[in-house]
Amino acid sequence: MKPLKWLALFIIPLGLVIAAVPPNTAKPYKLTADQLLAEANTRTQYVTPDVVADMIVNKDPSLQLIDVRSQDEFEKYSLSGAINIPLTDLLSEKYTDILNQDVKMNVFYSNGTVTANEAWMLTRQLGYSNIYVLEGGLNFWFDSILNPQEPASTSPDEEFAKYDFRKSAGAVLGGGGAIQAQADQLSAASSPKPAITGAPKKKKVAGGC
Amino acid sequence: MIARLHDKKTITMGPLVTNGIISENLNLFLAFIIGIGFGFVLEQSGFSSSRKLAGIFYGYDTVVLKVFFTGAITCMLGLLFFSLFGWIDLSLVYINPTYLTSAIVGGIIMGAGFIIGGYCPGTSFCGAAIGKLDGLIFVGGLFIGVLIFGLGYKLWEGLYMAKNLGSPKISSVLGLSDGIFALLLILAALAMFWAAEWAEKKFPREEY
Numbered sequence: 001m002k003p004l005k006w007l008a009l010f011i012i013p014l015g016l017v018i019a020a021v022p023p024n025t026a027k028p029y030k031l032t033a034d035q036l037l038a039e040a041n042t043r044t045q046y047v048t049p050d051v052v053a054d055m056i057v058n059k060d061p062s063l064q065l066i067d068v069r070s071q072d073e074f075e076k077y078s079l080s081g082a083i084n085i086p087l088t089d090l091l092s093e094k095y096t097d098i099l100n101q102d103v104k105m106n107v108f109y110s111n112g113t114v115t116a117n118e119a120w121m122l123t124r125q126l127g128y129s130n131i132y133v134l135e136g137g138l139n140f141w142f143d144s145i146l147n148p149q150e151p152a153s154t155s156p157d158e159e160f161a162k163y164d165f166r167k168s169a170g171a172v173l174g175g176g177g178a179i180q181a182q183a184d185q186l187s188a189a190s191s192p193k194p195a196i197t198g199a200p201k202k203k204k205v206a207g208g209c
Numbered sequence: 210m211i212a213r214l215h216d217k218k219t220i221t222m223g224p225l226v227t228n229g230i231i232s233e234n235l236n237l238f239l240a241f242i243i244g245i246g247f248g249f250v251l252e253q254s255g256f257s258s259s260r261k262l263a264g265i266f267y268g269y270d271t272v273v274l275k276v277f278f279t280g281a282i283t284c285m286l287g288l289l290f291f292s293l294f295g296w297i298d299l300s301l302v303y304i305n306p307t308y309l310t311s312a313i314v315g316g317i318i319m320g321a322g323f324i325i326g327g328y329c330p331g332t333s334f335c336g337a338a339i340g341k342l343d344g345l346i347f348v349g350g351l352f353i354g355v356l357i358f359g360l361g362y363k364l365w366e367g368l369y370m371a372k373n374l375g376s377p378k379i380s381s382v383l384g385l386s387d388g389i390f391a392l393l394l395i396l397a398a399l400a401m402f403w404a405a406e407w408a409e410k411k412f413p414r415e416e417y
Contacts, residue, residue, distance in 0.1 A: 011395050018289045019392035
């Protein structure tokens with residue numbers, strides 16, 4: 001038999017098979033239950049309020065806050081720059097582009113952390129990367145950023161640095177600390193805007209395919 | 210805390226370098242090995258002879274058409290089946306973007322160079338590697354062309370960057386599934402191979 005016929009005998013059936021089967025649209029890198037459990041156990045999905053506050057204040061373009069509470073709750077109060085994707089609409093196609101990307105850092109938040117963690121699990125399961133959860137949710141946000149407690153006088157310096165940062169960040173972000181900070185400033189007669197001090201160092205979102 | 214961005218261990222499929230399964234350096238090394246294999250096959254198939262290559266334009270030797278179409282179809286079927294088996298994510302495979310104007314102009318220059326010089330860029334290196342004088346001169350010309358393009362880039366930048374179509378696939382432009390288009394391409398290639406063999410009989414040349 002001629003080589004051309006051999007070739008035809010080989011590639012035409014392969015062509016027929018590939019034309020007959022539907023294309024593989026399955027999401028390639030889903031996590032297995034084991035992998036997800038390992039991630040959940042290491043708690044690497046959490047971002048502290050300090051990091052988020054610093055990013056908001058510095059208008060870091062890589063931050064994408066996502067409010068997974070209901071629209072009502074979102075309208076009543078939300079973090080600045082956040083978008084609302086209620087958990088019930090999480091899998092809606094119109095949000096795929098926002099969730100499935102590797103440029104920004106998507107930070108889910110809810111009142112506590114349960115709803116945000118549910119969203120995190122679902123999206124990680126789909127293989128999306130750069131998904132984080134605001135540690136402690138909005139409740140902890142109020143406690144730590146908007147109403148920081150002054151550390152005991154015996155606390156280490158880092159605690160004071162953290163407190164100063166939280167107080168000034170809270171002032172910018174419109175928390176109860178603002179009054180205190182302004183009072184401090186009036187007495188010190190410094191610049192009219194509270195300066196952000198002692199911001200924790202943050203790592204840059206890098207990489208991508 | 211934000212260090213874990215891409216958990217690359219969770220990805221167990223191609224493209225190997227994009228998914229972080231192999232390093233950039235290993236990728237380059239593999240490219241080197243594959244390159245040696247490619248050059249070896251080119252030389253062994255007679256692609257270092259400009260007379261053999263030019264035969265495609267006259268019909269007496271159509272090895273160019275057969276080798277490249279067989280290569281393309283093998284690759285196409287391989288990628289489609291690999292995707293079917295979940296071994297590669299086709300959405301991560303780089304597709305060279307189409308700049309329509311420069312594709313047409315470049316195609317004309319390349320075609321003219323092919324029929325005048327008897328080589329395409331890759332095969333000219335093949336010829337030069339075994340010491341063919343025409344191959345060496347072709348490679349020299351290639352570098353002169355690269356220099357002219359690079360130094361005069363400002364002059365043809367507009368032409369070069371015009372009509373960027375992105376990375377369209379013929380199958381999606383025609384509204385066909387990749388599989389159906391693959392089958393049609395296979396049939397078209399076999400028809401061309403048949404016509405090529407007919408041409409080789411019709412316009413034979415004894416020695417070249």
